[in-house]
Amino acid sequence: MKTMATSLKVNDLFPPGRYLLMGNEALAIGALLADCRFFAGYPITPSSEIMNFMAKYLPLVGGTFIQMEDELSSIMAIIGASWAGVRAMTATSGPGFSLMQEGLGYAVMTETPIVLVDVMRAGPSTGQATKSAQGDVMQARWGRHGDQEVIVLAPAFAQEMLDLTIEAFNLADLYRVPVIILPDEIVGHLEEVVEIPNEKSVTKVKCREPKTPEEPHFGGDGINIAPFPTLGKGYNVLVTGSTHDEKGYRKTQDPLVHRKLVWHLVNKVRKNKDKIIKYEVSGEDNARIGLVAYGSVYRAAREAIELGREEGIKIALFRPITLWPSPEEILRKFAEDTGVDAIVVPEMNTGMYVLEIERILKDIVPVYALNKIGGGEPISPEEIIGYVKKVIRGV
Amino acid sequence: MASQTHPLDKYLRTEVFPHVMCPGCGNMSIANAFLRAVDKVYGSFEKFVFVSGIGCAAWIPSPHFKADTVHTLHGRPIPVAMGIKLANPALNVVVISGDGDLVAIGGNHLLHAARRNADLLVIMVNNFNYGMTGGQLAPTTPSGAVTITTPYGNPEHALDVSKIVAEAGANYVARWTILHQIQLERSFIKALQMEGFRFIEVLSPCTSRYVPRNFGNLKNILDFFKKNTIDIQSAKRKGTIGDKILVGEFVIRDRPGLLRSIQLLREKALRQWEGKRK
DSSP: OOOOOSSOOHHHHSOSEEEEEEHHHHHHHHHHHTTEEEEEEOOOTTTHHHHHHHHHHGGGGTOEEEEOSSHHHHHHHHHHHHHTTOEEEEEEOHHHHHHHHHHHHHHHHTTOOOEEEEOBEEOSTTOEEEEEOOTTHHHHHHOSSSSOOOEEEOOOSHHHHHHHHHHHHHHHHHHTOOEEEOOBHHHHHOEEEEEEOOGGGOOOOOOOOOSSTTSOSSOBSSSSBOOOOOTTSSOOOEEESSOBOTTOOBOTTOHHHHHHHHHHHHHHHHTTHHHHOOEEEEEOTTOSEEEEOOTHHHHHHHHHHHHHHHTTOOEEEEEESEEESOOHHHHHHHHHHHTOSEEEEEESSSSSHHHHHHHHHTTTSOEEEEEOOOTTOOOOHHHHHHHHHHHHHHO | OOOOOOTTGGGBOGGGOSOOOOTTOSHHHHHHHHHHHHHHHTSSOTTEEEEEOSSTGGGTTTTTBSSEEEEOOTTOHHHHHHHHHHHOTTSEEEEEEEHIIIIIITHHHHHHHHHHTOSOEEEEEEOSEETTTTSEEOTTOOTTOOBTTBTTOOOSOOOOHHHHHHHHTOSEEEEEETTOHHHHHHHHHHHHTOOSOEEEEEEOOOTTTHHHHHTSSHHHHHHHHHHSEEEHHHHHHHSOOTTOEEEEEEEEOOOOOHHHHHHHHHHHHHHHHHHHHO
């Protein structure tokens, strides 16, 4: 008698090959390929396809899906699962992302590897549930109280929804830090051809467990990060969101312990940013204008380069794939190497990431913001090239 | 002088003692009853994980228990505990926290974990107020009681937490006071061996905040616990509880826990998938 398999492989469900997939679905498959075996979430447009997908497929690959009572509990449940040694993810959008800030801060403080997806919709508040925006860029970086760093990735294609999700799990494990995947609604909902890889070829870099009882459970010197002592293995772990020493004991009255902990939490991202940051440079040589664009706006910016070419305007394009930590040195080098007269930052918000670009480039080149509160209309390539022409006239 | 040891020392991080609970606080006598129960049922903390929120009761396991302890955010121990248990069913997950943590800020999680029959043992220390922050009003503060935020008396009504958790679908619910050491230990022993959601509420004196404002001294509240509680069995015989607080076992059920339900559906999902492929 043939016994039934206790679980299936991801490639049993999705054999390697090319598929037409929605961005959110591609992201969910990326999570399955990355060994994500726990998902807790709460329904919210425009991210719900991710949880719907996980509800259907996670049980088949031996994972656990649970729909929680709210976003506060969703993020806390994945933190619990991560401590139990299982890769875990949640997905949400603006209003839910606001609620999850609480849990994100706890994950930062307890050095818990988790992956959180925020498919950006138009805010503030309930705003426009089905419309795209890039208004959560600063919230992703600064949304919690206290000093901290997290890693934020901005995919622009359905394929990247899959690829960057695998990357997100590896980064979360490597640096014991929450990783936020931050597509906008357009990237979440667009359908494109996606190549699903053979799962054996997927790179998984996982946390290591402590080798001896003496090894610290938390902290480090910013570069070296303590191993991840998961629950139930006899480590007698003390996990706490309060200030703690390297064995987890609460030390809330000790200035030195607090200072060391906070600088470690910040420096483990800052000092490793060369290894973390991903970006792309494209466009023309001898360009006059440099565009900096991410997410779905990057797609419009690519077309704007073509439009510029037809009109004899040479444009170079810098695309931060890792929004945070921001690519400071790389961006400065881009401005210097291309020698552009001006930088234009088109964004679907009232001017957010442009503040970071200005901070980085202000001594090198003037930075202009093209901001659009679209209310449902994306930024078009024509709008970008129109604004570029205005800038050229003004420079 | 020979060093003093206690038979339950192996469950404690003795290096953090003496503990920081106030003199007369009920927290450590609850811990004592719980540890006696664990010692009788398991004899060790192997595979135990303790999850707590924010507040005095949350400090019972963290850092005192020599086990994996997760000290979480205010109100959120139950979702963290659910994530741990669902991700690793081999672990024995116990939540220990206070009434403010579990019923006010975390009330929604408590209600839904009971509804789901999540496989957790939740121990709620009910001291009728927020002790750690100075003695503010809690959802469990009786009407008329004085707290620092109800200086003229509480205008609201208290929630009967055990009743609600029992109604919501828990497999086991019991309420005792810290004076019911034997009954409490028996409840822990029983609950530790059950599946599904198990909830044990323990009425406990907050000797720094609630007791001085409402009872004068510790003896008075302990007398109140003795005189003003009535066991569910005797209440049934009498047919009335008057203005007394009901103690005892509110519900004992044998419904499948959330884990078992999920596992059954996982098998069904696989069968459906295999069927489709043929």
